[in-house]
Amino acid sequence: MAAPTEPAVGPGGRRRAGQGPPPGCRSSLSPERLALAAIELADAEGLAAVSMRRLAASLGVGTMTLYYHVRDKDELLDLMWNEFLGGHLLDDIPADWRTALTEIARRIRQSFQRHPWALGVAVRPALGPNKLRYLEQYLTVASRITDDPDEQLRIIHSVSDLVVGCTLRELSGQAYRDPDEPAGDHNDDPAPMLEPQPGFDAIVAAEELPRLQSLRTAGCRLLTPRFEQALGWLLDGIEAAHPGARPAPPRPVEAATPTPDLVGTAATTRMHPKKGA
């Protein structure tokens, strides 16, 4: 509980392992350590539990000590987001672009399901190192579909958007889950019931919403996810728009090698300027 154990989200954002604080650094609080401790907290008790006081306590330091290593709580969230993204980079990218995109999408979705707090941080626009590595990976796949870089970005974003939107809905719906359902571990289909709200029938009846009514009598469940199917449709559309992109990659560019480290370079060993500076 007190001592933050190792990975929690992945192998520490793709850095070379076993790497204490930088040689010249006198502090033991690396940005990474902060992020991992915060993630541990969020995993255990939700994003709301990640307060500066709680985090400091879990690290065994004074609250204000954190502010030496981090400008804001926002910056802390950025660190968490970066660490989260590092958790689902692919080790090697499948040759076929369709399976590659599917694989990437599945990984994000799984990560979100394992760390639901991440959706509350996903709004964060920060382009951290892992976000860049992540984009690079996406781009590697997209370049097998088209040579137009703008089109590559459109493809990437459309897939990523669908995943985020879908996962967001799934997780938000998870609140009212049918307790009878087996709810299989982490695969597809966390299917909540149709009537979570009291007064549902009254409203549906009085408003004459025939479609909903028949859905209800048919015993249908709202919020069936079927993530895979939606992704399939989208990929179908993309494929149709880019005929002749099916087989092997036209020009092989090796994936980004996880070369040593530059992860925290911009953020280490310097006093944190106030926001205006």
Add this chain to the structure above:
Amino acid sequence: MAAPTEPAVGPGGRRRAGQGPPPGCRSSLSPERLALAAIELADAEGLAAVSMRRLAASLGVGTMTLYYHVRDKDELLDLMWNEFLGGHLLDDIPADWRTALTEIARRIRQSFQRHPWALGVAVRPALGPNKLRYLEQYLTVASRITDDPDEQLRIIHSVSDLVVGCTLRELSGQAYRDPDEPAGDHNDDPAPMLEPQPGFDAIVAAEELPRLQSLRTAGCRLLTPRFEQALGWLLDGIEAAHPGARPAPPRPVEAATPTPDLVGTAATTRMHPKKGA
């Protein structure tokens, strides 16, 4: 500023206009009025500004008065979300399902852009009256594609998910906007630059991320939205999966009529029980 003016999001959630407090009700604080005032606050100063104290002050009542009409702050957010959803219901649904779905999607997206706070509330799973009306509208369109209700839901959700994900990314990226850009009012394409973060080049260079590098030298902008294109791909995929669903609706069912009101029925004229009850 103090007195919350009229619509702010739409014609008050589809209710008959000019309708003071219910006859037997002694209070002037309807759920609707609360929601509208909160929305006004959020529009003006962001979701963070919507605190119980601020809201109460803007309504000219004591803070704790709100808790008679609302159990939680969460319930207040539910009311805001419901009101928000009421703002983009279609008045009449185009006959062609593709243009209908496109129209619905565009409306949500516009609403989100006009009320960015709504994305912070979109996680809310509550099935309020307007959410139901909204689903009904969606279902009306989807029933022209397939008769399988489960498939209808899958279609609806995939479209909705894409819109939410896309808008979420767009708005979060809006933070670092290129100030040179004309930024045309509210149409497509709020295109932020590629380098919002300092240290970008250093990371890209040191990590050998060739795709990103070339994207950068090509002057490409990350985060180009192209919402329409992504939606088009998805609809293409859906269309391909359901051949022969193109022309007119097979069996005409009139859209849900905005019959009188039942909006706040379940929530009016009763003390608010504590959460457990």
Add this chain to the structure above:
DNA sequence: CTAGTCCTCGTACGGTGTACGACGGCTGCT
């Protein structure tokens, strides 16, 4: 006139993010 219900709201408690400044220990210069 009285009992009861509806509605309002002042006070207080425990939480939050963080500005400010004090303080000890280490480094490097003279």
Add this chain to the structure above:
DNA sequence: AGCAGCCGTCGTACACCGTACGAGGACTAG
């Protein structure tokens, strides 16, 4: 050796948050 100055830590204080509790006014029904 002495001393200046930075690095890293952190106690205190402030404004703000959501909301539990209960007092009390206004109105209605009997």
